[in-house]
Amino acid sequence: MTRRITIFDTTLRDGEQSPGIALRPDEKAEIARQLERLGVDVIEAGFAVSSPGDFEGVKAVAAAVERPTVASLCRTRKEDIDAAAEALAGARRSRIHIFLATSPVHMEKKLRMEPEEVVEQARWSVGYARASVDQVEFSCEDATRSDPHFVARVCCEAVRAGATTINLPDTVGYCLPSEYAEFILEVRRLCPELGSVTLSVHCHNDLGLAVANTLAGLQAGATQAECTVNGIGERAGNAALEEVVMALEVRRSSFGLKTGVVTREIGAASRLVQQLTGYAVQPNKAIVGANAFAHEAGIHQDGMLKDAETYQIMDPAQLGLVMTLPLGKHSGRHAFARACAEAGIQLDGEALAKAFRRFKQLADSGKNVTLSDVFEEVVLA
Numbered sequence: 001m002t003r004r005i006t007i008f009d010t011t012l013r014d015g016e017q018s019p020g021i022a023l024r025p026d027e028k029a030e031i032a033r034q035l036e037r038l039g040v041d042v043i044e045a046g047f048a049v050s051s052p053g054d055f056e057g058v059k060a061v062a063a064a065v066e067r068p069t070v071a072s073l074c075r076t077r078k079e080d081i082d083a084a085a086e087a088l089a090g091a092r093r094s095r096i097h098i099f100l101a102t103s104p105v106h107m108e109k110k111l112r113m114e115p116e117e118v119v120e121q122a123r124w125s126v127g128y129a130r131a132s133v134d135q136v137e138f139s140c141e142d143a144t145r146s147d148p149h150f151v152a153r154v155c156c157e158a159v160r161a162g163a164t165t166i167n168l169p170d171t172v173g174y175c176l177p178s179e180y181a182e183f184i185l186e187v188r189r190l191c192p193e194l195g196s197v198t199l200s201v202h203c204h205n206d207l208g209l210a211v212a213n214t215l216a217g218l219q220a221g222a223t224q225a226e227c228t229v230n231g232i233g234e235r236a237g238n239a240a241l242e243e244v245v246m247a248l249e250v251r252r253s254s255f256g257l258k259t260g261v262v263t264r265e266i267g268a269a270s271r272l273v274q275q276l277t278g279y280a281v282q283p284n285k286a287i288v289g290a291n292a293f294a295h296e297a298g299i300h301q302d303g304m305l306k307d308a309e310t311y312q313i314m315d316p317a318q319l320g321l322v323m324t325l326p327l328g329k330h331s332g333r334h335a336f337a338r339a340c341a342e343a344g345i346q347l348d349g350e351a352l353a354k355a356f357r358r359f360k361q362l363a364d365s366g367k368n369v370t371l372s373d374v375f376e377e378v379v380l381a
Contacts, residue, residue: 002258005248006198006224007241009035010044011273012061013073014238015228021277025053025060031272032061035229036068038269039262040241042224044097047073049083058084062091069135071095076125085132095135095165098125102151103142115150123157130162137165139202144170144183152190159191165198165224170213173206173236177216184220200224203239205231210239215247218257229273230281230288242266242287242319250313267320292316293323298332301325305334327371329363343371 012028015021023031028045035043045061046054062070070091072084076098088094100111100122107113113121122138129136138158140151155166168187170180184201188194201217201224203210214225231240245261252258270288274281283290293316295304303310304325316323325335336356340347347355355374362369 002252002256003223005218005257005259006041006200007039007245007259007261008042008044008071008200008202008224008226009038009040009228009241010202010226010238011035011228011232011241012057013044013046013071014226014234015230015232015273015277016046017234018232018237018277018279021232021279022053023057023276025056027276028057029060029064031269031276032064032068032070034265034269034272036065037262038265039260040068041260042069042071042095044071044073044226045087048087049074049077049080055083055087058087059090062088062094066092069093069095071097071137073097073099074125074129076100076121078128081125081129081132085129088133093135094133095137096129096133097137097139097167098122098129099139099141099167100125100154101141102147102154103145104147105145106142119154119157122154123161126158126161126163135164136162137167137198137200138163139167139169139200141169142171143168143187144175144180145172148183148186149190152187155187155191156193159193159197163197165200166194167200167202167224167226168217168222169202169226170204170210171202173204173210173213175203175209175213177209177212180213181216181220184217184222188221198224200226202226204234205236205238208236210237211243211247214239214244215255218248219255229269230279230285232273232277232279240286242270246287246314246319263318264320287314287319288321293321294326295323296326296328297330298335301332301335305338327359327363327369329360331359331363339371345371345375 032043045058048055048058058072074080074084084096199222201214201222203213225244227241227244228238229241231237248255248257295301300311333356359374
């Protein structure tokens with residue numbers, strides 16, 4: 001049996017919390033429409049109470065999409081919940097996402113609340129929100145640095161109060177994958193009520209483990225993954241949607257999990273988010289980086305020209321992307337000849353050998369080399 005995973009995209013909320021990103025309502029709506037084409041199940045559109053602009057952003061997303069559920073983040077405060085409910089009024093399916101910290105350091109230093117007060121706040125806020133929207137999600141902020149027994153108690157109260165999704169985030173990116181899986185399993189054991197709701201994972205990338213932890217949480221029984229396009233987000237970012245989705249797709253026989261994501265829209269989503277946020281994607285970024293399907297080494301290029309499966313585990317066309325064989329100091333004769341032919345330059349024998357030697361000399365100089373550079377030099381020689 002292949003289990004269906006819900007994809008909760010928080011590019012417009014947690015992703016926008018990256019320093020320097022401030023999306024206008026119309027830009028949020030544009031990204032949301034692309035996320036709908038991408039096939040995500042839930043779009044977290046913002047934190048409605050945080051600013052008038054974010055309120056309008058949530059409202060714009062609610063009006064822009066038809067199929068996905070639209071969510072707004074809230075603290076356990078009446079004014080937060082009321083603002084979210086108002087902003088989400090036009091959504092076809094609405095979700096209020098309430099968070100409250102459960103770790104000792106957060107309760108003592110940030111909230112200045114006793115554990116019993118946290119339990120009561122969780123119960124009250126979920127119950128209050130439940131009357132205003134279709135769905136309520138409750139998150140135990142900093143869950144992975146919390147006592148699993150206390151987390152389980154809070155989760156049980158939230159479910160009894162009407163939460164339809166429970167999220168157990170690795171808020172500061174502290175966990176190792178094996179630890180996160182064990183934590184999820186333990187909380188599930190201690191709170192059987194979680195079997196009646198969606199169990200979500202939300203991981204940050206402070207140790208570079210956000211995707212690995214997300215996959216570990218899904219293997220441990222979670223049924224929703226929270227992620228962002230290009231992995232943008234607070235500090236080092238969130239689990240990258242494209243990496244989570246493609247790991248589940250490429251290794252489906254190992255995970256036994258699937259999503260509703262339309263993979264051919266991944267490239268378009270990545271480009272749009274990059275354009276509107278101003279956050280460039282690093283060239284070696286998995287799945288969507290400029291080099292993700294680029295092969296420069298001669299041995300690799302030779303293999304790719306013979307059979308793409310030699311050095312690719314995914315078809316870039318499946319992602320709305322293309323494979324490239326860039327020319328550089330490591331390129332081989334076959335790739336060089338192919339590039340020449342594609343440019344309408346027909347060479348063979350000594351002419352090809354001479355041009356290739358010149359190409360290698362130029363490439364070794366450390367400059368970016370074009371075919372026009374090569375043939376200008378060949379002619380001058």
